[in-house]
Each structure stands twice: as structure tokens, then as C-alpha cells.
Amino acid sequence: MNSPTPLPPIKRIDPSRAPKVVDPRHDTLGAADAIAAAVAPGSSNRVERMRIDDLSIAYGTKPAVRNVTLPVREGEVLALIGPSGCGKTTLLRSLNRLTELTDTAVATGSITLNGDDIHALEATDLRRRVSMVFQQPNPFPMSIFDNVAYAIREQAARRPSKSALAPLVREALEDAGLWDEVGDNLDHPALRLSGGQQQRLCIARALASKPEVLLMDEPCSALDPKSTEIIEELITRLREKVAIVIVTHNLQQAHRVGDNVAFMYLGELVEYGTVEQVFNAPRAERTQNYVGGVFG
Amino acid sequence: MPQSSAARSERRAERSLGALSSLVLVLITAMCLFVLLKAWPSFSHNGPMWFGWGGNVDDQLAAIFNSPANPAKWDYTIRTWPILYATALLTIVSVAIGIVVSTLAAVFIVEFAPPSVKRVVSPVVRLLAAVPSVIYGLIGILVLVPFVGNHLIGDGRKNSVTFVVQLSGASLGVAVVILTLMITPIMIAIIADALRAVPNGWKEGALALGANRWRVMWTVVVRSARPAIIAAAVIAAARAIGEGIMLAMVSGSVGFAPNPLDGITFVFEPLRPYAATIVDNAEGLSVKPFGQTIYAMAAVLLFASLMLSLGGTLAKRPLRKYGVRL
Amino acid sequence: MSTSTQPKVVHRRGKDTVKSWPLPDRIAYFSCWAVGIGLCLVAAGLILFMLNKGLQYVSLDLIFSNPAVGSDQSQTGGFLAPLLGTVILTLVGTIIAIPLGVATAIWIVEYGRPTRLARAVESGIEVVAGTPSIVLGIFGLLLFSNGIFSFMSFRALGGAVAGRSFLTAGAMMSLIALPLIFTSTREALQQVPAQVREASYALGKTKWSTIRKVLIPTARPGILTGTALGMGRIAGDTAIVVILLGATMQIEKVGSAPIVSTLRGTGSTLTSYVYNNSPAGEGNAPQKAYAAAFVLLLLVLALNFGIDILSRRSKKEIV
Numbered sequence: 001m002n003s004p005t006p007l008p009p010i011k012r013i014d015p016s017r018a019p020k021v022v023d024p025r026h027d028t029l030g031a032a033d034a035i036a037a038a039v040a041p042g043s044s045n046r047v048e049r050m051r052i053d054d055l056s057i058a059y060g061t062k063p064a065v066r067n068v069t070l071p072v073r074e075g076e077v078l079a080l081i082g083p084s085g086c087g088k089t090t091l092l093r094s095l096n097r098l099t100e101l102t103d104t105a106v107a108t109g110s111i112t113l114n115g116d117d118i119h120a121l122e123a124t125d126l127r128r129r130v131s132m133v134f135q136q137p138n139p140f141p142m143s144i145f146d147n148v149a150y151a152i153r154e155q156a157a158r159r160p161s162k163s164a165l166a167p168l169v170r171e172a173l174e175d176a177g178l179w180d181e182v183g184d185n186l187d188h189p190a191l192r193l194s195g196g197q198q199q200r201l202c203i204a205r206a207l208a209s210k211p212e213v214l215l216m217d218e219p220c221s222a223l224d225p226k227s228t229e230i231i232e233e234l235i236t237r238l239r240e241k242v243a244i245v246i247v248t249h250n251l252q253q254a255h256r257v258g259d260n261v262a263f264m265y266l267g268e269l270v271e272y273g274t275v276e277q278v279f280n281a282p283r284a285e286r287t288q289n290y291v292g293g294v295f296g
Numbered sequence: 297m298p299q300s301s302a303a304r305s306e307r308r309a310e311r312s313l314g315a316l317s318s319l320v321l322v323l324i325t326a327m328c329l330f331v332l333l334k335a336w337p338s339f340s341h342n343g344p345m346w347f348g349w350g351g352n353v354d355d356q357l358a359a360i361f362n363s364p365a366n367p368a369k370w371d372y373t374i375r376t377w378p379i380l381y382a383t384a385l386l387t388i389v390s391v392a393i394g395i396v397v398s399t400l401a402a403v404f405i406v407e408f409a410p411p412s413v414k415r416v417v418s419p420v421v422r423l424l425a426a427v428p429s430v431i432y433g434l435i436g437i438l439v440l441v442p443f444v445g446n447h448l449i450g451d452g453r454k455n456s457v458t459f460v461v462q463l464s465g466a467s468l469g470v471a472v473v474i475l476t477l478m479i480t481p482i483m484i485a486i487i488a489d490a491l492r493a494v495p496n497g498w499k500e501g502a503l504a505l506g507a508n509r510w511r512v513m514w515t516v517v518v519r520s521a522r523p524a525i526i527a528a529a530v531i532a533a534a535r536a537i538g539e540g541i542m543l544a545m546v547s548g549s550v551g552f553a554p555n556p557l558d559g560i561t562f563v564f565e566p567l568r569p570y571a572a573t574i575v576d577n578a579e580g581l582s583v584k585p586f587g588q589t590i591y592a593m594a595a596v597l598l599f600a601s602l603m604l605s606l607g608g609t610l611a612k613r614p615l616r617k618y619g620v621r622l
Numbered sequence: 623m624s625t626s627t628q629p630k631v632v633h634r635r636g637k638d639t640v641k642s643w644p645l646p647d648r649i650a651y652f653s654c655w656a657v658g659i660g661l662c663l664v665a666a667g668l669i670l671f672m673l674n675k676g677l678q679y680v681s682l683d684l685i686f687s688n689p690a691v692g693s694d695q696s697q698t699g700g701f702l703a704p705l706l707g708t709v710i711l712t713l714v715g716t717i718i719a720i721p722l723g724v725a726t727a728i729w730i731v732e733y734g735r736p737t738r739l740a741r742a743v744e745s746g747i748e749v750v751a752g753t754p755s756i757v758l759g760i761f762g763l764l765l766f767s768n769g770i771f772s773f774m775s776f777r778a779l780g781g782a783v784a785g786r787s788f789l790t791a792g793a794m795m796s797l798i799a800l801p802l803i804f805t806s807t808r809e810a811l812q813q814v815p816a817q818v819r820e821a822s823y824a825l826g827k828t829k830w831s832t833i834r835k836v837l838i839p840t841a842r843p844g845i846l847t848g849t850a851l852g853m854g855r856i857a858g859d860t861a862i863v864v865i866l867l868g869a870t871m872q873i874e875k876v877g878s879a880p881i882v883s884t885l886r887g888t889g890s891t892l893t894s895y896v897y898n899n900s901p902a903g904e905g906n907a908p909q910k911a912y913a914a915a916f917v918l919l920l921l922v923l924a925l926n927f928g929i930d931i932l933s934r935r936s937k938k939e940i941v
Contacts, residue, residue, distance in 0.1 A: 098504060122642050128506030138497035141520045150515070151505040157644070202501070209506060302828055309830040313729035316722065318739065320746040320800070327753075327761045334764055397657055404654035417658050419927070420665040426926040427668065428858030430893045431915045434900050435671065438908055477664065510647040531752065538754020541860040541893075545902040571756050571861075578865050581763065591764070594757050601752045605745065 034283050038272050039069045046073040049213050049243040050095060050118075050130070055109035057090055057099060064090040066267040067109070072213060077235060077244045079258030079275070081251060083290075087267040088247045092215050095245065096130040097123050113212070128155055131211035135218045137198035139190035139205070144182050147190045147201055148172050151209035168208060175241065176204035177234050196227025203234065207242070214238070216246040220253065232257050251291060255279055263287050328598065335592035337585070341372035346592065349377035353551035357577070361586045370585040376570075376593070378553040383569035385468070385554070386543070387536040390475040394532050397476070398483035399525060403513050405484070406491040425481035433545035436474045441465040441546055449564050457558065461565060466548035469563035474546060475539060479532035486531065490524030491517055530608035534601050540571030549576055570597050676916025679909045685917065689871045689895070698907055701914045703872050704895035707788075708857050708921070710884065711867065711891055714792025715799055715856040716849060722796065723803030723852075724845055728833055731811040751801035755794075759865035762794035766866075776876040776886055784868075787876070788885045791866035798859055799852025803845065810844025811837060847929050854925035857918065860893040869894040892918040 050072035057065040065087040080088040099105045111118045148169045173179040178200045220228040235257045261278040263271040271287040282288045356374045363370045445465020454463045494517045502512040548566020556562050570593045581587040687700035734740040767785035775787035822832040868888030875883035896915045899905035
């Protein structure tokens, strides 16, 4: 067939989603130094759990995360915000090395957990210490009890008895604010719970192994407003127990639950600071444009 | 075309398709009735002892075959215990081995095999499933049976049971090996399909909780594919129960019940299940009492396969409440 | 892109080694590999063995001569008649099974009313799939020995209907292929998106003409796959042949009408030929058995894998 060379398709960008960026490489306000200082070690007196240092990740030749440096501190909720496809989920998944499940993913730079390179740890060990909650609630097709006990059982060298597990399961469910609702029905199938309960069960499941860091990938995007509210309260409470990194595309949510906010765009870290600073006095122009539309 | 005529031809199409589809039910009913009616005299003469033990079943079959011409004097006496036992033994052992082997193989194909190996293993499984049973039987009778008879069974072992049964190599062991090989590919195909259908979120969730890849497969993926494993076992059992030709070739075709108390010799003892008995005696079907006896065995097979279909459906039911995919 | 700095360390994969797993997990992991490799070795051994025997014993002479009576393997002729028998029986069985299987699948997917009947039919087909072919065979013998089916076979000397012929065996063989054709047609129909049906209705087509003009053509690859698999199963089945085809050495025609005489007559197939020439049968001619088994294996594998190759090629043409 002699067809003419097809024209490249026209990409239409939803104006409500796309930040008003003049030039992604352009930084008129000279915020780079201030942000570099904010992410540098020792900029806060809290203990640093994880440190992401000059991390770049590419899927094949397609870069997803570029030269990002970020601290994850104890007692704080770090909210990663940014438009779809900005690399925030990839960044999150690299923290417990789930990116390695994609064969083409290549990472450069370093991530440390309490000072140890996470790539030198066993993946299984790392993932117990850096636990994760996903966008879609994904409880296993087992009873509520077995779901929560899953990580503890996998961790144990010998199969722990049900009575030994019971207090740990209860504690995790209490932490996730689910004990009052399901405490009497621990043998019920987890998939019978409502969406919000399922997500809190997943949080309980992730907490049961007593992780040092909890990763949350848009944990409320599949839930109704009421369940979202419950989970946001839960996050606020949990920050005392565990360092939390949460990915969200919902700026209000970042504002409500976050202590520190990192704004990513096209794989780069554009802005990092406390929630007040990022939302009220953003240093970079792109951040201003992005958060401005919401709170302006 | 006027509207009403179009609607009428629509209805006619639906009716004819429905009627054609229902033929299969008519057929199954006819099959049960025909076989049971034909088999009835054999069952009614023996009562429950039809399944019992006593005497040599091969001698009994010969006596039935040589019944006098007078219908009043027809011999029906038969005790099919050795045949029933052989059928159950072969089916249970090969399905049990098959479940283990096929689950491991399915996990391998779905999870552990590198893409290049996967490209080889998948057609291999299909190939093994496609090979006709008579070819398995031929290799069994011309290669495995002589090998076992000449090299694995010593004279001492042959002599030890010489007054009970002759050990030629055609045996329980060879039959189980080939039967397992025949049913495993079907099971692998069913189980692998089910493993692939397990939602990725479950796998990722388990990995993110620090389980290693084997534990993820075992505790979450295989676990949620249990109904498929049951379905695979049922289908495999139906095939194993009904496999006549291959077993007629390699099982030794002796109405003998191998005795587990014989130790290793047990594996080398011959036997013959119902299906192989029917194949071996297909020539005599027109001899009245003999034909009825053989049809009684067919009725048992038919009943067993019906029960397996039913049992497979029932076994899946309790798992449904945990939201397991069916 | 241009600003990205040189990577300091490259981690393609972190540490995630089977070595560090607990012993039982490692054993399980290696068992998986062992089983996978073992299956490949068995298959390779089987194919190489059959290839070796086949190349050793198959000759054109054997394929193009009919079986004969003889006391020695050199006198018993070839297996032309069984080969033709396999072809005829497979065709008869498939021709009966296709309309039944396709019609049932269409009815289940597109109509499915009353629901109870539809469910019963579906389980019925599962039951048929689970029924041993030896049982189908002797049920067929019982059924077709009835007087009303005498047109399908012939009457023996005493006047009893024999019930054995290509037609009767083919009818029972169709039940072996039926579940395969039904399942793959049903799956193909279920994969047709609802929009396709709606688009056809929107053009004012009736349901029946949508089925004929749109759904069946769309489901054709599925029907073909099921048919090929079904043909492979028919060609490979022995039990029904032994009981219902008579397993006579030659194709014995009944009457003089050109095609009908063959269909009403008895014969044998490659499978029964292999069986009868093995030590289990009377022939005891292993070389002939190997040769016929090799041809049978080629035929069955061609039916099972040929459809793959065809569909792959047609996909390439589209691209």
C-alpha cells in the first residue's frame, strides 16, 4: 500500500490536570539552592529513616525519575504530589524495590535505610521493614486473621501458633482502627469487607510486621469520601509510630495529612518543604502554578 | 419481509438451537438407561457382592463366557473386587502424583521459567497432552515393560510370588508411570491458566509484605487457584478411570489385586482396571450373560465419571465464600 | 536528558537470591525446575524415540499397501486401509460434531433461556467430556444395534443389526470432539464485544442474522481451533474403534452405493492397527506398529500444532 506517512497524533492535554508550566527547565525564582538545602542531611533534627540520593530510574530508555534527592524522616508524613506520570509512584515503589519486578527498570543513585544501601539487603527483609499499601485494596482471599498474620508468618522461622499471633493481629487491627468493626469476626473472609475496610485491613496487614517505613500509593483514590476521611485520620495518628511516605494526586489530601511535601514534575523533584511552605509560599514557579490553582 | 414473519423465524431459530443443544441431555439420559438396563441382570444376580471378593475373577469371567445356551442356566456369578481395587489404586496414585507434579510444573511455567525456557515448556506440555494413548501404550509395552521385566525384577523376586502371580514387567509401577504422564499435561494446562488469572495485586501485595517468590506463589497464588487444582484433579481422575487401551497394554491384564504387604514387589505386580477389562473382552459382547457382565462394568465407569463431575462442582463451592475465583 | 548527570552506581537488580531462602523454599524452587526440565526431557525422549523407529520402519510401500494375512511381519502388508480409515472416521466425526458444538455454543451464549436448561446443557457437555471413550463405545454398540439404526450399519447373517460401521463409530467419535468444539466456540463468542452485536442490531439486523453474518465469522478462528483439537482427539482414540468400527483388516463395504457403502461398512484405523500389531493384540508385529504409530503421531501433532502455525501466519499477513 502506498499510503502517505502518517502525521504524528495530536496530544490534547486536559487543562485542569496540566500545570501551567512555561518551561520545565526554567527556574526563574532561583529556588534550586533553597530546595537543595532543604533535602540535605541534617536540615531537620528528626531521625532520618531513609535517604534517597541522586536517584534516577528508567524503564528501558524512558526515564521516569531523574536525579531525585529526598529524606524520609521518622515521625513525619512525606507527601509526594505531582501530575499523573511525574514519576511519584515509581519513586515510591523503588523504596522497597518493587520496581525490580519490571524487567526493564534500571536504577542509578542510592537509597539507604538507616544508612544501609537497600540494594545490599535481601529484598524480602527490606520489604518487611519498608511496607506498602496499594492504590487498589488488595486483601488476599483468606480470612481477616490470616491476612493480618500473613507478614508475621512469612517472617517467622517456625510456624507461630494462632494464640501467639492473636495479640499481634489485634494490635495491628487496633492501629488501623479496624478492631472495633471486625474484632468479633476475624475468621470472616476479607473480601467480604467494604472497600474502605479492605484498605484499612491492608494497612493493618502492612503494620503487622512492625515496619520502619510505610509506603502508601494513592491509598484513597478507590474509596468514597467517608472512607477517605477515616483513612486520613488514621494516617495522621500513625505518623508517631512509623515514617510514612504517601503518594497522592489530591492536593487537599496532601495538605491535610502531609508534614513535608515533595512536588515532582516530569520525573524531577521541583519543590520540597513543609506543607505550609509548599502550599503558602512555594519557592519554584512550577509549584506556584500547580498548587496555585487549588488554594488560590 | 413482514414484521411478524421475521419475529416468527427468530423464535424458530431460538427453538431449533435450543432443541439441538438439549440433544446432549437426551443422549446422556439414554446412555444411562441403556447401559443400566443391559447391565441389570449382572448386578441383580450378584447383589452387593458384585463388588465383593472371592474366587478368581478371570475364572469367573471365563465361566460366564462359557455359559450354557439355555438362558435359565446362565452363569452370572462374579466378584469384581480385584478390578475395582485396581481401578481405584491406579486412579488415586496417579492423580495424587499428578497433582504434585502438575502444580510444580504450572508454578514453574507461570513464575520461575525464564521467557526462553517458557517458550519451550508450553508446547512440550501440549505435545504430551496430544500424544494418543495407544502410542503411550505401545512404548510402554515394547520398551518399559521388557526393561522392568528383564532388569528391575530379579529371579528371586519372581520366584517369591510364583505361586500367586507371574511377574512379567507389565505391572502397577509401569501403569502408574505412564498414566501419570498422560494425565499430567491436562492438569498443568488447567492449573497454569488459573495461576495466570490470579490478580496481580495479590502477588504484589504479598511481595510487598516481604514474602519471597516461592512463598508468594504457594501462600497466595496457588492457594487462590485451589478450585482449579480440584477441577484439574477431577478431570484427570475421569481420564484415568476411563483409560482402557493403554492400561490393557501395560497393566498385565490379570484380574489380580496387588498386595501392598508384598513390599517392593507390590509395584511389580500386574492388575487390570474396569476399562481395560472392557477392552480386553470387547470380542465377547454378543455372548448374552458375558456381555451383560461387561456392560455392568461400563455402568460402574459411567456412574463414577458422573460422580466425578458432580463432586468437582461440589468441591468448588465452599471455596467460593473466600472470594476465590471459580 | 541533556542535564542528567553520569550515574554513579548502576543497580539493575538488587540482592534477591534464591540462596538466601529457607531450605524448604529452595527445595520447592528446585523441584519446580526439575519438573519443568523433566517434562521437556520426557517429551524429547518420546519424540526422538518415535522418530528413530519411524525413520527405521516407515516406507512408502508400507503406507501405500493394504494389510494382508501372513505369518511373518514381511508378509502382512502395509497400513493404507487403516490410514484411510482414520481419515474417514475423523471426517465423519467432525462433520457431526461441528454443527452440534457450534449450535450449542451459540444457544448458550446468545440465548441461554430457560436458564436452568442452559445450565443443564453446559453440565451435560462436561459430563460427556468426562465420560470414558470406552463407555461411549459400548453404549454406541448397544444403541446402534437397534433395528431402527440398521441403515447406519448392516445386518449380520442371523438378521441382527451389527451396529458397527464408520457411521456409528463416527457418531460416537463426534461426542469426543463435541466438548472441545463447544468450549472454544463459546469462548470465542464470549470474547466478541457487546458493541459489535449492538452495532449490528442498530443497523436493523435481526438476532439470527447477526449470529449468522457477524458472530459466526468472528468466532471462526475459535471454531477452527476447537475442530482441529477435536480431530486430533478422534484420530488418537482407540477404544471406540476397537468396539464400534469392527477393527477389520480391510475397509469392508456394505452394499454398492459409492460413498454410503464405505460409511456403512467396517474398517480399522491407525490406532487400532497399532493396538492389534502390538504384543497386546494378535498381530505381534512391533515394526509395523511403530511405523503406524509414527504416522499417527505426525498426523495428531499436525492437527494440534498446525492451527497455531496457520493462525500465526494469518496474523503476520494482517500486519
